[in-house]
Amino acid sequence: MGTKSARAVLQGGSRQQAQKEFVRCQKRGYEIIAVDHPRYPWRLARITDPPPYLYAFGRPLDPEPAIAVVGTRNPTRYGFSMARRLSADLADMGLTIVSGMARGIDTAAHKGALDAGGSTVAVLGSGLSVIYPPENRKLYFDISRQGTIVSERPVDDPPNSYNFPARNRIISGMCLGTVVVEAAKKSGSLITARLAAEQNREVFAVPGNINSYKSSGAHNLLKQGAKLVERAQDVIEEIAPLLLSAKNSEGANLRHPENQIQAADLTAEQARVYHALDPYPAHIDELARELSMDAGALLSVLLNLELKGMVTQMPGKYYCIRGVET
Structure with a gap:
């Protein structure tokens, strides 16, 4: 529990009650995450009435x-x-x-x-x-x-x-x-x-x-x-553009930073799809034919590769290796 999180609890209610709450959390292995803590969910922090802190x-x-x-x-x-x-x-x-x-x-x-x-x-x-x-x-x-x-x-x-x-x-x-x-x-x-x-x-x-x-x-x-x-x-088809915009949004929490891309743990299917891509955008239907995959299953794999920071989706459901300008 960080200093800011502890302070957030101590500021709520009476100080004596807050100190007891703080001790209870420590004894039980609970964490207190203040709204300004780096691990506080950034989307939640943006609503009009976010909790000042979360117990976790x-x-x-x-x-x-x-x-x-x-x-x-x-x-x-x-x-x-x-x-x-x-x-x-x-x-x-x-x-x-x-x-x-x-x-x-x-x-x-x-x-x-x-x-x-x-x-x-x-x-x-x-x-x-x-x-x-x-x-x-x-x-x-x-x-x-x-x-x-x-x-x-x-x-x-x-x-x-x-x-x-x-x-x-x-x-x-x-x-x-x-x-x-x-x-x-x-x-x-x-x-x-x-x-x-x-x-x-x-x-x-x-x-x-x-x-x-x-x-x-x-x-x-x-x-x-x-x-x-x-x-x-x-669901994936609707949120895929939001996932991409989130990667470029301040405060977005990326699971796989650029310096870890090469160390990404790919399944055999993910590796197969990744190696079928090149610097020039390819449409998902073209990739599905080339790989003999169902478009829905392919979309799932491509999303995982996007989350790993290895693939970029272009307008019109075109995909290419990440970081290449065309």
């Missing part, structure tokens, strides 16, 4: 780039399966999955990211020491080993109902966009979608059974202009 437990907080996956606490079998598979596919493409560790779709989202060996962030509506719901105790510690648990609430704060709408702004604020998988008309996940729109982030929705009230909220989002999602590539 698990791996060092590094959510960039991230997508939120949210929905009902009482999903259908289809909704749970879709959320888990979609999250696994997005995590496999290098995105951090952010959700609220609630029952239902949130649980499916975190499990999907863990299934893929990817990163996930759980944003709690309680303090870090209060695991809610209690049946997600194992999931809590699984996330802490592979991702991060965060909260803006004091460490022993209970999961009061009024905490959750405020919590939702953190979920959407960390992310490039929010995907609503299954939601009724009054679902809390629609608050997250609304906040995402207010924060100028992308809003996505997964269609469901038109006769199911559990999908009525998601369908309303689609009517209002949310992007329809049937598979992970639908």
Whole structure:
């Protein structure tokens, strides 16, 4: 915990209470990350009301780039399966999955990211020491080993109902966009979608059974202009330009700086695609034919290479080796 983070806690509430909170965090291995700390999520810092500090437990907080996956606490079998598979596919493409560790779709989202060996962030509506719901105790510690648990609430704060709408702004604020998988008309996940729109982030929705009230909220989002999602590539196609602009944005958190490009750990498929590129831009359809690959699968590989800083996307879905001017 840095000096600025400690000072942020000590400035809130009475000094004696803040000192006790500070000691509790140290004993339990929790970190306090102030809004001006280098590891504070830079997208979250840009919303109108960012938390002055976050409590964090698990791996060092590094959510960039991230997508939120949210929905009902009482999903259908289809909704749970879709959320888990979609999250696994997005995590496999290098995105951090952010959700609220609630029952239902949130649980499916975190499990999907863990299934893929990817990163996930759980944003709690309680303090870090209060695991809610209690049946997600194992999931809590699984996330802490592979991702991060965060909260803006004091460490022993209970999961009061009024905490959750405020919590939702953190979920959407960390992310490039929010995907609503299954939601009724009054679902809390629609608050997250609304906040995402207010924060100028992308809003996505997964269609469901038109006769199911559990999908009525998601369908309303689609009517209002949310992007329809049937598979992970639908999300990737929308956010790819945002990922590229983020690399050039002040404060963007690059996972693979230029001096590490040559040491990038490529899979056999990534290496094959990379070696098919040259300094002159090639259209994705041309590359797909040359490599005998499905365009969606190729797009996923190209995105991973972009995230590694090895490939640049040009206008019109043209790609070339990064750093070459044409």
